Amino acid sequence: MSGRNTFYTTTPIYYVNDVPHIGHAYATLACDVMARFKRLDGFDVHFLTGTDEHGQKVEKAADAAGMSPQAFTDKVSQSFRDLVGVMNYSPDNFIRTTEKRHYASCQALWEKLVASGDIYLGKYAGWYSVRDEAFYAEDETTVGPDGKRRAGPVNNEVEWVEEPSYFFKLSAWGDRLLEFYEKNPRFIAPESRRNEVISFVKGGLQDLSVSRTSFSWGIPVPGDPKHIMYVWLDALTNYITECGYPDESNPLWRFWPADVHVVGKDIIRFHCVYWPAFLMSAGLVPPKRVFASGWWTTEGQKISKSLGNAIDPVAVTQEFGVDPVRYFLLREVPFGNDGDFQxxxxxxxxxxxxxxxxxxxxxxxxxxxxxxxxxxxxxxxxxxxxxxxxxxxxxxxxxxxxxxxxxxxxxxxxxxxxxxxxxxxxxxxxxxxxxxxxxxxxxxxxxxxxxxxxxxxxxxxxxxxxxxxxxxxxxxxxxxxxxxxxxxFDQELVPGAALPKPQGVFPRYVEPAKAAS
RNA sequence: GGGCCCGUAGUUCAGCGGUUAGAACGAGCCGCUCAUAACGGUUAUGUCGCAGGUUCGAAUCCUGCCGGGCCUACCA
The missing domain is CATH 1.10.730.10 (Isoleucyl-tRNA Synthetase; Domain 1)
Incomplete structure (x- = not known):
């Protein structure tokens, strides 16, 4: 291979139940700037982005749209792929969890976890809300005067559900994770996220249910195809699928471990607790660093679907130009903080x-x-x-x-x-x-x-x-x-070289005159 | 409830034990004229969230309170 230093950076893979907004654009932008910088700086770079396409929500959304899950994800995935052009990103690849090679990679990882003795078949039980499609802990539920148990943001009725499930012995990994954080102080950034993760792990870890039988749109568990792998186990694995896993002779394997996973602050736990535990269990090295980016608000307000105030990257870049938007996003707010898009x-x-x-x-x-x-x-x-x-x-x-x-x-x-x-x-x-x-x-x-x-x-x-x-x-x-x-960089301009006619590159923005009405 | 951040000029933030608390943007004034009515100089503004404490000395450390945000696991 090349003798140069490698640099591997990844974005979160975006879940296809949403259209891209400025938050997605932001995480990928950070990776893009690192990737471009490192390429210019002589590194052998790999920059990966993509989409996360499995799970019950996708299955249902596809059903509602009257499409097959595959056709549905093809469509939504494309809107994220289009963002690459809109924001002028330079990924080396765009991965999709519905690719064949990803199935193979996930199943290979699963078998490693089994071989390590970290997977066992148990029973997942809990209070389940059909409306919310979510399980709730007992103390999150309340029993009303009608004798019905409810939970969740809008207090939907819950029922006791038990289903067979494979578990990952996360409970056995707490000390090893803490030791890993201790030895790798740069693993989680910014600092406050690191504190959160450490305190979470110190609070004790429960085993993690890593398979479901309630839906089928996902990757089957090897040898027990009624079970579909937990979406996060599936999603996280994309980062090594890209490098050729389980084929460590793949030329791209030189990029593992990743240098920086950029993630949203909401998914820090999956990347900083589960992911290194899975990898260590499989005998692989965890990534070098996970950086959690903040959230964008719009003019001081939370982005919400009901307000319809999400910033559309296509519209802003059309109005102001791609480069000014890229500059603004990275200059206005320290990376890792929340920002307000004004x-x-x-x-x-x-x-x-x-x-x-x-x-x-x-x-x-x-x-x-x-x-x-x-x-x-x-x-x-x-x-x-x-x-x-x-x-x-x-x-x-x-x-x-x-x-x-x-x-x-x-x-x-x-x-x-x-x-x-x-x-x-x-x-x-x-x-x-x-x-x-x-x-x-x-x-x-x-x-x-x-x-x-x-x-x-x-x-x-x-x-x-x-x-x-x-x-x-x-x-x-x-x-x-x-x-x-x-x-x-030190190759100075040579006097005498002919120069083209200069042209302004950053025109001032003047608020267009309001149309007479 | 437990934990983690944060609260400093109109705005965004820096400073995190030591001379009169800084920068940028915005505002005023002056200068310049090469340039995209751009550039440079200069002025102004702050009870450093509140109250105690430690210290020769606190925006900076400690305690309490007030205000804001986040985490507290199996939807992703």
């Missing part, structure tokens, strides 16, 4: 950070070069302390951004880049190249070279966040495709 804040970021600070910097520099330096990279003369100060900060950016990306601190990476952009704008004013044009054109050329070179470095680092816009700017600097990876 239209006003998005416009503020677009205008202040992109159009004014960065876009205008490129424009003012490139138009001087075009008008006064003959549309070529200007000659680099003797550098002053001011020149070296600015260039030095631009050079330092790669290491700084790399460190932030490795912590999934995307907002801090962007802050670091934008500090250099602000420095560059200050430098333009301090050097006043328009005045130098009359007094010292040689010095003016050097100033313009320093600026162009600074924009080159900044833009190389902007690439993972805003690929399309960065590419346009690099074209205007005549940086060839092969000089855009970080191995070429």
């Amino acid at each position: 239209r006003r804040a998005l416009i503020g970021r677009l205008n202040a950070d992109l159009a004014n600070a960065y876009g205008n910097l490129c424009q003012r520099v490139l138009s001087i070069v075009a008008k006064n330096c003959g549309s070529v990279v200007p000659p680099k003369g003797t550098l002053t302390d001011e020149d070296n100060a600015l260039l030095g900060r631009a050079k330092g950016l790669l290491a700084a951004v790399r460190a932030e990306i490795d912590e999934q601190a995307f907002h801090r990476a962007l802050i670091a880049i934008w500090e250099v952009i602000a420095d560059a704008n200050r430098y333009v004013d301090a050097q006043a190249p328009w005045a130098l044009a009359k007094t010292d054109p040689v010095r003016r050329d050097t100033v313009m070279w320093v600026l162009a070179e600074t924009i080159r470095r900044v833009t190389l680092l902007v690439q993972p966040f805003m690929p399309e816009s960065a590419s346009k700017i690099l074209e205007q600097l005549a940086v060839p495709q092969e000089a855009r990876a970080y191995v070429a």
